[in-house]
Amino acid sequence: MKSTRKYMMNTSRLVKVGSKILQGQFPELIFRGREALEKIAERRKAASGAYNFSREKLEDLIKDKELLKTGLAANFRNRKTPRFFFNTERIEWMEKIPEFFPAECERSLKAAEEILRDRYPVFGDEPMDFGSPPNWFLDPSTGKSSKPEFYDDIPYLYRDSVGDAKVVWELSRLKFIYPLGQAYILTGVDRYALKAFGILEDWFRRNPPRQGINWCSSLECAFRIYALIWTIELFRNIELLDDRFAELVWYYVYHLADHINSHLSFYFSPHTHLTGEAFGLFLAGLFFPELNRSEDFMTRGLEILEKELANQFTEEGAHTELSICYHRYSLDFYMHTILLAEINNIPLPSIFREKTEQMAEYLHKLRRPDGLWPQLGDSDGGKLVWLEFDDARDCTASLSNAALLFNRKEFNPGHARFESAWIFGISACREHNHKREKCEQLVSEHIRDAGYAVLRTEDQNSYLLFDCGRFGSKEAAHSHADALSFELILGGEPVFIDPGTYCYTKDKGMRNYFRSGAAHNICLVDGRGSADEENIFDWQYYADAEVQNVILARYFDFINAGFARRKAPGFQHERAVYRVADDYFIVLNRVIKGIDSVSKFLFHTPFSSHSFSPGQNQIILESSRKRVILKPLSEIDYRFSAESGRQDPPSGWYSRDYLELDKITTLVIEPVHSGNLEIPFCIVPCNKQSSGPEFQHLGSGSWSIRTDDFSDYWKFSSEGKSAFLRKDENSRVTMLFLAQDGTIEIAGLKYWESNITAGLYGYIEDCVLFLEGEISGKCRLLTDNFARVRYRGNEYEVVTSGRYVEFEI
Template sequence: MGLGGSSSRRNGFIVDTLPPERLLDRFRQRSAARFFPGAMGPGARALVESRLPGTRDRVVAAADDICRSRFDLLGYRGLSFGEPVDWHLDPLSGRRAPLVHWSRLDPLDPLTVGDKKIVWELNRHQWLVRLGQAYQLTGDERYAEAFARYVNEWLRANPPGLGINWTSSLELALRIISWCWALFLFRSSLALSGDLFVQMLGAMCAHAAHVEKNLSYYFSPNTHLTGEALGLFYMGVMFPELPMAGRWRALGTRILVEQSERQVLEDGVYFEQSSGYQRYTIEIYLHFLILAGRIGLAVAPEVANRVRRMLDFLLAIRRPDGSIPHVGDADGGWLLPLDERSPDDFRGLFSNAAAVFGRPDYAWAAAGPMSETLWLLGAAGLDAVEALRPEPPSTTPSRLFADGGYAVMRSDWGPHGHQLILDAGPLGCGTSDGHGHADLLSIQVAAFGAPYLVDAGTYCYTADREWRDFFRSTAAHSTVVVDGVGQAIPAGSFRWDGRPRARVRRWRSTTAFDLVDAEHDAYQRLPDPVLHRRRVIFVKPRYWVVVDDLQGAAEHQVELCFQFGPMPVTVDSALWARAEGPGGHGLLVRPFASVPLKPEVVEGEIAPIRGWVSSNYGRREPAPILIYSAVTRLPLRIATLLFPVEDASAGFPDVCALGGDGPGPAGLVLDRGLEWIGFEGPEASGGVTLR
């Protein structure tokens, strides 16, 4: 049975035999209790005005741009796709994907379709939600009329199975989710006619049938598969009278439960080694858990436990200033952006998690209830967050995530603390390394709360292969490059040739210091195999020493790289480098080795590409990378001091290297012998003696 009786097929869509207006009335009357309470509450306008100042103006401004066919997508602002909107156009390249059967299109071919990421982002229709929010906050029918116009145009231009907008099951699932939200946000508008409702419902059924038939079990069994499962779950929950609803709901549930165990490691790290896709996964499961609760569906407790562990990992890597560092690919996409946020701003996610799980540390990370919580959970969600007494995590600030391969060292949980993250995880997940970067043993550093050493970001996927390969290369990360080659060789926009391995050899954390000892085998493939071992010692709460050992037998070119964010960085002939960060603070860098090192700072170079960072998809800007290089016979040891200073113009600390019988310094001595960090002997894994 359909929503109200027997059903027939027209143009591939399921159309109920009840009159369209009757169908719409039934939807309005029966479905409210099954959807997110925030989208249904009649008092959204008053709540936003009283408790979330600034939200209304932000929403209305964005919706007004959308009404003028100007779209903010990913890192791009004010994109125009023509009038009427050309749903198959990449406006940056000017290329238009042909309207042929989806199986004949390769969305990874930029010469045929342009940048599929931009085309797909438009066709996710997540911006329809912004129109719906503006309608809820103003009652202005022109937002509803724009919604109806865009959907009607899309339906005419995208017949089932034809064109780029049918090539990815995930994109269809995300469009289902957007349309569900749009229907609820515009449910009281005259612009949502019975005919439009029936057309949308039929199209959504066609979407769900396509997704069910083309699930990403083999191509991308990661967020593609879980996102597709959530789309099916949405359909099964929102429209239970559909004959396929029970099957879609059960299939979505089964996949989401199974994949939570497969894709989330025991320590909470998402298996694709990407902080952006970890957020994406948490969003998927929060939506699943909330909707399941709305319909009284019992979900195995372990699913929620894994979501909490994923959130706990994000708490650990969260910088003191509240931002989340990029790890692996970060394209700026969201499951459903209910407010405008930069890709490193996860406060809305933590706010939702605080409301769902009642955790004070999530409320602390959120810095108060966010607007996303209102739209998801209504006034009760805001109240739940406000009722919590925000507290930093009860776990120790420094922590090893052994399954994911991340070591986090931090001075404290305060907003002005120091933090270092070492990545000793795999290149990506076992089935696909597509979103992983060649960043083995790379570090990121924050000092006095602000980021200094950063992951360079992502910038693009398929539009420009040279830039794609640079941003995920070893040369764009703060680690060691040997013989000018990366730890892995790109074999496509989302593939690598080879699977280098990294492992943590030792972790120790005390009140005085942290130590992590790790190695990788990526350069074992060279004619003279090279093993890279990196130890990082945090002398709490002041500074770090990074000890790089390169084991080999022949002559090699070695580059020790430190990728900074956009800030002034200088280096002198004595090898001292000085980075000037926000607030007048700074980070001093000084390597010690038994061979001469050549220092240089590279910024914004094109041939070869070096010294760039990307904060969002489609955006890039010059940023200095500090490189110390040598051509020498291995083995070689370089010990590098990373020394935060409150005053960026402060003098250099008193430090010298200890000689030894090995391939480099045996230790460092600071403050005229008051502090001694040894690398050999009984403390070969990195001992610290504070005299």
């Protein structure tokens, strides 16, 4: 078995090397060659026991040999620098934390009690049992355990050999330190400290440098360094932090940093892996100045972090991998770097603050009305520090820190979070909470560089996120096949959602389901979407979406985008999304495909109840407090079906956190129609007692949608010349929209005539017609309720001609 897996690993490496040679990527080959030589040397040292801890070996790593005589622990307690978050005024504000955060303190204490019973927080709400003492090489979710051999011999991506390495690594991020340290600070009870030190000493003993799966990832070494810093700061004054323990910490931090420095991810996953590793080098250099090469570690770490600000982030602050989880990692890496540098008077180039603030702005723009974030791309369920046990889909703690760091109340309009209290202190949190400044409301926005559009209702309760851009970074390892997919929140309640990630290596079938088109709100043609997955992090094929037109206004939003799939089955998909005031959304699809190809539209919903109405050609969704109508505005026939918790092939699954798996409903709408398609879906929220609006087909792609408050008219055509007109209860025009053509005609009556080139939107308010889009020349509108026109900051006079109001731009 061992020889087989080594053969597989070596064959894979040879194939990759051959590919690099053919592509002329010689700098990478040189780097990897040097790294291979380094691993040969490491293997020899590991085999000889050269990495095993001893005071003599530590002495070789310390600048001032006298420190080992006077005591590392005493030196640590007495030194004035470097400073951590709570070096000063520690007792004063830590004693007040329970007063401000009683529920969060209880949750941390509960987690600490679980750890005392050898149940460790890993993902979600349910802790895992790794044994007592923990088996540091075990994945409890599969029962697989790797051997403590030389790290480069371990096939950590092979489930049959190690289980899911992510689960193993999560324990060895030493995240148990955070609740145990909090519990000790909050109660003063020694048993939390005894448990923390006992577990850490066991980790040191069973994970010597370069041995075992926990040395396979340089990024994991960086997380470990930070956890050890929090350990010595949270337990700074306890007797357990004696010279013997301090020597172990300093020794392992050196080897963790040295390992990172020798195996930086410049070419393998050169994104959050690289910035996280650079952050680890910065930490090791800053907080362990007694070690040899500490200045080199810190300098190199900051140099890489600065360089990657230009390499990994768009002009709008989005992380290149287009994953919310990995964007949050990046934001936290940089915020903690800035905070610790400023606390210790280390000057940083201005780009650190400028770009990091943009990262926070980007995350802020994607916040859903329910206070969570969309599960864009992969999510591994992790975060930088575990000071707060929040939902994996909730990034508020990071934005709470950003609000305090950048003095931007709008990043977190609510109260400062528990995590912020441990980093900034109670006084800063209290000041934030007492700010009375009015925060600007989030509005609809097209985030061009990232390829997302967010459509928000004016009441802030509904939200549609539209994926309308590039697939992801060059390797796209953490991308999903979600081009033209969308998430929809109505009245603060999720209606159509992205099902998430679930796992990486535990279950290849489920891994590839969750990142495939089948797990997104898209159109599949012959079972295919915009991308085809391969293995667990690679792609055989993917297509980028491209935006064509955008209008984002106060009462109406419109954006359309499309992609062309060149690989079989070749097809083109164009999707336009519309927001109409606070009333409803429309998702318009145009699919150009082979005449015999089968199309299916997927809608993934957490709603507990659904019913099909074949006579009305619609689906009614119901939750405990809401009803939603999903209505195709097309007269062709459909097959409606629903799937939940299907195993083979997978369908109807949802994962709110890594390894968390729940059933949801996947609605499948299959048009009974050959050839090309044009299908608008109208999605209308209504209360439980309402039957919803009245839909009427007016012929030739025209529809009316009526309620007591408005009458809307839509015209959809195969050339993309959609048009919209709204009348109020008095039959006066209040809104209009045209995608291309210059005429809106209803029942043979022309309501609007003009010359436009790239979309037009208008609304009437206070006797003024406000226009947006591209328009010129003479225009006229069949109504009498406006006296002026405002367009691009200019006002235009109008004249009345019969039943029309006319003007010229």
